[in-house]
Amino acid sequence: MKTTTISIRHGAMLAILASALAASSSHASDDKALQQAAEKEGQLVVYTANQLESEQDLVAQFNKEYPNIKVEIVRAPGGRLATRIETEVAAGKLGADVIDMSDRGLVEGFKQVFADYSPPNADKYPDSLKDIPNVWPKTVWGFVIAYNAASGVEPPTSWADLTKQKYHGKVATVVANSGGSTWTRALFERKVVSDDYWEKLAANKPVLYPSGAPAASGIVRGEALVGGVQSNSVIPMVREGAPIKVVYPKEGIPVTASVAGIVKDSKHPNAARLFMNWALSEKGQSAWVKNGGGFSVMEGAPLPEGSDASTRIWIPDSKEYTTLRNDWLAQWNKIFGVH
């Protein structure tokens, strides 16, 4: 197992760096040196838009391998995190070593804070997500459909099913402008599922929720019986025995790929690098998919429990994501009668 990991890393290094040939012979010892330097620093601070407990689980897996590095987490949703980062950067008081944002559009405003960084296995990550330099899809999560299994409701198999008469008044829907990932979901619904999906869903009188958490708990409580919810909150709930089940709808899963990088003036640059290398490695990505309820866009990464090769991940076009946002959200609000 160990040798395979190392050989994958070799390949990656070769592909990325011109100096890889010279470096590769001493690669294993480089890893050792990085670990030692990181352990000397002893800690790092991560600013993340991932769910808190989900990130804590990931850190716990990291600490199994590197118990001497304490990872402190500041967690906030994307918009709030961006405001905080921009203000701290302007005042020269950025407190983060690693930043893990959810919303690509928001990172544009402060992409200069990231240090030059690519993980050893950089070539395993899709080129479409390399439009912003130095940041990587550390944590990817998406909207799946959950249904209340205890209620005996017939499980849907697709997003289109949610517009059927039999689910009238029983669909949980998070308002589209709750955040970046709900916008991704709405964009997916209209671009991939069908042009008039919003109108059809609105006509089915869904129960609206202000954010993902009450929607998931609404389905658990049976207030709504089916609906799209975030995988990283709902899959861990299923594992703990919630009376719900997850469906990977056949049209695909609209995902939000996080935008994570190391901060330029980081006080713990080696610890930050070690954490990022690990999180983006096969081990880190498997831990994230298994424990965090997420997906991975890394080549050869495992799929979450219950999904199979036919499960498709949908990543929005970053241009459309930004340019359509305000207009389409206003239309969404109108169609669903939010105000």
Next chain:
Amino acid sequence: MYNHSTRLSAYRVTWTLLLLAILGFLIIYPIFMLGVGAVSTGGPTASEGQISFNAFLQVVHDPNVLRVTWNTLVVCAGGTIIAVIVGLFFSWVTARTNTPFAKIIEAVSIMPLLIPPLVAGVAWSILGSPQTGLLNVLLAGIGLDVKVNFYTPTGIIIIFGIYYAPYVYMFTASAMKNMDPSLEEAAAISGVSTFKTIFQITLPLILPAIIAGSMLSFVVMLGIYGIPATLGTPERYTVLTTYIYELLSSAPADYNRAAATSLILILVTALAVIAQQQVLKGKSFVTVAGKAFKPRRIDLGGWRYVTFIVAVIYLFIAVVLPMGALLIGSLRKFLYLPNAAAVFDMSAYSLGHFQRLFSNSLTTLSLVNTLKIGVTTAIAGGVLSFVLAYTIYRTRLPFRRLIDIISTLPIAIPGLVIGVAYIWAWISLPGGIYGSIWILSLAFVARFIPDTVKSLSTSLLQVHSELEEASLICGRGRLYTIKKIILPLIAPGLISSMSLLFILAIRELGSSLFLYSSKSLPMSVLLVNLYEGGDFGVTAAFSVVQTAILVIVVLFTTWLGRTMSIAK
């Protein structure tokens, strides 16, 4: 004589300037930054921002804003009416009647205040959801074909009313306790009936407390997000705070329009304060004068059981139901309750969520941080608010009306918005304050000046100036007079204000959101992070822990206030 008065006026001017400087730093400067944020693209700290008034024009021209403002006024006015009726009833019952168990009723009646609005909203959505609400499940379980639905404007009004009745109660209770009963006695001797006495003597005497309490609860309701978000969204009922939240969720967050919309709230608040000043102008509400008195309790006869039963019913609705919902949520693995029998299925209950909560290292960290922040906020804020309230209500210093208005403004700004104002304003403070717990204390002191100043005002307005004048004439200095006369007289009010401040500091979320660091994480932020993660059981368990801490604090300060009360 000439020398004396110039010295005095120099002292007066310095004092006024000092207070204005403090308020300027704590309140005006952050609001100013918010104003800058409203007219500059990219926020006030952006290097290449531009000035633009588009946001204001957009807000003014948006027909949605008008409707949303109307919705807001409807639920807040309705909520205030209920809060005043309930709050007054309770302060009268506990302070002025011989209703049995008055002390217990008193301690329990402010409990709704201990639950953060978001948690209260969640608790009531568990209880009052039209299909699966616990109340509906139980009603169906006992064979009643009645459905309650709290996902309505009426639902929001009722919860607002229940939730903010303690505000009115806290204000009016100290006024009722410190009231000289001689007027009521005179009425009783002249053969005026008990109910006539209440409406013609008692109520008019405590009018300033009623007005202060109702104005404050109205203005606080304007800025609450958690309750309308959880109860209004399913039925698409939008108020200003949920509208602002939406603006902040767009990418990048639209602080321009959010700040511009918040100005509507600030304007309404300023108008409310001015209205209050006009109503109270030229009236005297002195009930504590130089004469000794003993507050009189009205003997209600058989009616005291009626008041007792009404109190119990209210407490059941306001405290037992939501706390019960939280307890059930924290003890059950999952909250799927298809029928009444499921509620009583004991095998589904366990302490698992509590174990999980305390196995998280952040829980203890946040507990310790929050207690530190709560204590420092209560002390620093209590002192500052006393100084402000004394200046506003007991002196003739210049600009005291202005001080009054400024010190009421923060309340109108929704927490979500003021949080960003604080980070914009204070991030450059020297000495590592940003990132430590001190910046959170600073924010809470600033944010809750209105609540504490107003709650102290009722105690101060009642103390007749003859008591102070007597001391001053006898040659005692003002500080000595304050220490020996004023402080002992208003000690119960001061203690209850500080405990209110402690409660608010522990609950406060909005102003913490941008200011905490990984080391200064407070409970409220951890709570909302757990909530946003969708883990309802742990969130409920944490709410129960938080409420338990606050209950202990309240019981302690109630006891402390009573031992310090001059009535004893």
